[in-house]
Amino acid sequence: MPRAIVLHRGDNVATLIDTGQSGETCTLQGESAGEVVLLQAVPFGHKVCVRATPAGGDILKYGQVIGRAARALAVGEHAHVHNVESARGRGDLAEGRP
Amino acid sequence: MTRTFLGYPRANGAVGVRNHVAVISVMDNCNPVTRAICQAVDMTLPVTTLFVRGQYGHDLEVAFNTLAGMGRNPNIAAVLLVGLEEQTTEEVARRIRPAGKPVESINLQPHGTINAVAEGTRRALKLALAASAARRAPCPVSSLLVGVECGGSDTTSGLTCNPTIGAMADRLVGDGGSVIISETSEFLGAEHLFAARAADQAVGKAFVEAVTRLEREAVSRGMDIRGTNPTQDNIRGGLTTIEEKALGAMAKAGTTPLRSVLAYGEAPAGKGLHFMDAPAPAVENLTAMAAAGCQLIFFGTGVGNPIGNMVAPTVKVCGNVNTLRTMADNIDFDASAILEKGSKAGSVGERLYDFAIEVASGTRTTSELLDVRETAISRFAPTI
Numbered sequence: 415m416p417r418a419i420v421l422h423r424g425d426n427v428a429t430l431i432d433t434g435q436s437g438e439t440c441t442l443q444g445e446s447a448g449e450v451v452l453l454q455a456v457p458f459g460h461k462v463c464v465r466a467t468p469a470g471g472d473i474l475k476y477g478q479v480i481g482r483a484a485r486a487l488a489v490g491e492h493a494h495v496h497n498v499e500s501a502r503g504r505g506d507l508a509e510g511r512p
Numbered sequence: 513m514t515r516t517f518l519g520y521p522r523a524n525g526a527v528g529v530r531n532h533v534a535v536i537s538v539m540d541n542c543n544p545v546t547r548a549i550c551q552a553v554d555m556t557l558p559v560t561t562l563f564v565r566g567q568y569g570h571d572l573e574v575a576f577n578t579l580a581g582m583g584r585n586p587n588i589a590a591v592l593l594v595g596l597e598e599q600t601t602e603e604v605a606r607r608i609r610p611a612g613k614p615v616e617s618i619n620l621q622p623h624g625t626i627n628a629v630a631e632g633t634r635r636a637l638k639l640a641l642a643a644s645a646a647r648r649a650p651c652p653v654s655s656l657l658v659g660v661e662c663g664g665s666d667t668t669s670g671l672t673c674n675p676t677i678g679a680m681a682d683r684l685v686g687d688g689g690s691v692i693i694s695e696t697s698e699f700l701g702a703e704h705l706f707a708a709r710a711a712d713q714a715v716g717k718a719f720v721e722a723v724t725r726l727e728r729e730a731v732s733r734g735m736d737i738r739g740t741n742p743t744q745d746n747i748r749g750g751l752t753t754i755e756e757k758a759l760g761a762m763a764k765a766g767t768t769p770l771r772s773v774l775a776y777g778e779a780p781a782g783k784g785l786h787f788m789d790a791p792a793p794a795v796e797n798l799t800a801m802a803a804a805g806c807q808l809i810f811f812g813t814g815v816g817n818p819i820g821n822m823v824a825p826t827v828k829v830c831g832n833v834n835t836l837r838t839m840a841d842n843i844d845f846d847a848s849a850i851l852e853k854g855s856k857a858g859s860v861g862e863r864l865y866d867f868a869i870e871v872a873s874g875t876r877t878t879s880e881l882l883d884v885r886e887t888a889i890s891r892f893a894p895t896i
Contacts, residue, residue: 429671431671458834459666459668459749459814459832461752473753476760478755479701495738495747500701500752502754503727503730
C-alpha cells in the first residue's frame with residue numbers, strides 16, 4: 415500500500431513517498447492518519463488531495479500556502495501543476511493581479 | 513570541549529580544509545593557458561571564468577571581487593593569476609594580497625601562449641612545492657564557514673536532505689561556526705517565516721527587500737517564473753510551485769537567527785547564519801559562496817544535480833531512494849532513513865555533522881574525485 419505524508423494538521427495535500435496506482439488505497443502518515451483512494455496514478459514524490467478544495471482555494475502544505483486550486487480538487491485527486499498554480503512571480507498576471 | 517577538525521592553519525588566522533594552488537584566469541581568453549598549467553602541475557586547481565573583458569561598472573567589480581574572493585579562500589595556499597595584460601591582472605592581485613598568501617601572475621602579452629604556459633608552469637611548480645610543506649593540525653570547528661545549497665530538488669528535498677543539512681547547520685552554529693544560505697528566488701512564499709528569524713529589524717528588512725526586488729523584477733518584465741523555477745525536473749519530482757519549493761529549501765538554514773544579508777560573493781563579518789542575495793542556479797551560486805570564503809558546501813538534492821564547486825568541496829546529500837540508486841556516483845551522504853526508517857532529521861543531521869568534520873579533515877567528495885566542478889560568476893549587466 416503506497417504511503418503519503420501529511421506535514422501539518424491543516425494541510426489539504428499529502429506527499430506520496432511510494433508510487434501510487436489509480437484505484438489504490440494510500441495510507442496517510444505524519445500529522446494525519448487514515449486512508450485515501452487514489453483517483454489517478456500518482457508518481458513517487460507527487461501530492462494527493464486529502465481534503466476537498468474549491469476552485470481558487472488555498473493549497474496548504476507544511477501548514478503554509480503553496481498555491482491555489484486552479485479548479486475544484488476532490489479527495490484522492492493528483493494535485494500538481496495541472497490543477498494547482500503558484501501565486502508568486504507571476505508577471506503574466508501583472509495587469510489586474512488577483 | 514571544543515570540537516576540532518584537521519585543517520590547514522593559514523597566516524591570516526583562517527583555516528583551509530584543502531591545500532591547493534589556485535590558477536585563476538583573469539578573463540575568458542586566458543582559460544586555455546590556465547588549463548595547460550594545471551595539467552602540468554599537481555596540487556593546482558583551475559579556476560576559469562567567462563567574460564570579464566568588456567564588463568564595466570558594478571558588473572566588473574563583482575567579477576574582480578569574485579575571482580579575488582576565490583583566491584582569498586582559505587582552501588587556497590597560493591595563487592597564480594593568468595591574465596592578458598598587467599593592469600587588469602593587478603586589479604585582481606591587489607584584492608587577494610591582504611589574505612597574506614603568495615600571489616604571482618603571468619600575462620599572455622607579450623609572451624604568447626607557449627612562453628606563458630612555460631613560465632606559468634615554472635611558477636606553479638614553485639608555489640606547489642612550498643604549499644606541500646603545509647601540514648594539517650587540529651583546528652576549532654568555529655573556523656568553518658559552510659554554504660548550504662539545494663539543486664535538482666524534489667518533494668523529498670524538503671522532507672529529507674534539506675532538514676538534515678539544517679540540523680547540521682544548527683550544530684555548527686551552536687559550536688561557534690558560520691553558515692550562508694542563498695538562492696534569493698527560492699524564498700518566494702517562505703520569506704515571512706525566514707524574516708521572522710532576523711536578529712534585528714534592519715536585517716529582516718534587507719532580507720525581505722532582496723526577495724521583493726527579485727519578484728518585482730520578474731513581474732515588471734511580464735515574466736511568469738513558472739517552468740523556470742520550479743524547473744522542469746523539479747516539477748517531475750513533484751514540486752508544484754515556487755512556494756512549495758521555497759518552504760522545503762528554507763529547511764537547509766536550520767533554526768538559528770539570521771545575522772546579516774550579504775551581497776554576491778561578500779564575506780560575512782561575524783559568526784552565525786547569513787543570507788546571500790544571489791541567483792539560485794547552482795554553479796553561479798556556489799561560486800559566490802566560495803568567493804565569500806566558504807570552505808565547504810552542503811548541497812541537498814532530490815532528483816539529482818551532480819555539480820560541485822572548484823574551491824569549496826561540495827557534499828551532496830540526498831534522501832530520495834530512487835536517486836540514491838540511479839545517481840549513486842554523485843551522492844556523498846544518504847539521508848533516506850528519514851522516509852524509509854522513520855529516522856528524525858535531527859539525528860541524521862548529527863551524522864552529517866560528523867561527516868562534515870571528516871570532509872573538513874580530508875575525506876574527499878564525489879565531485880572532487882570525479883572532477884565534476886565548475887565556476888561561473890553571475891552577470892548583472894550587458895558587456896560593451
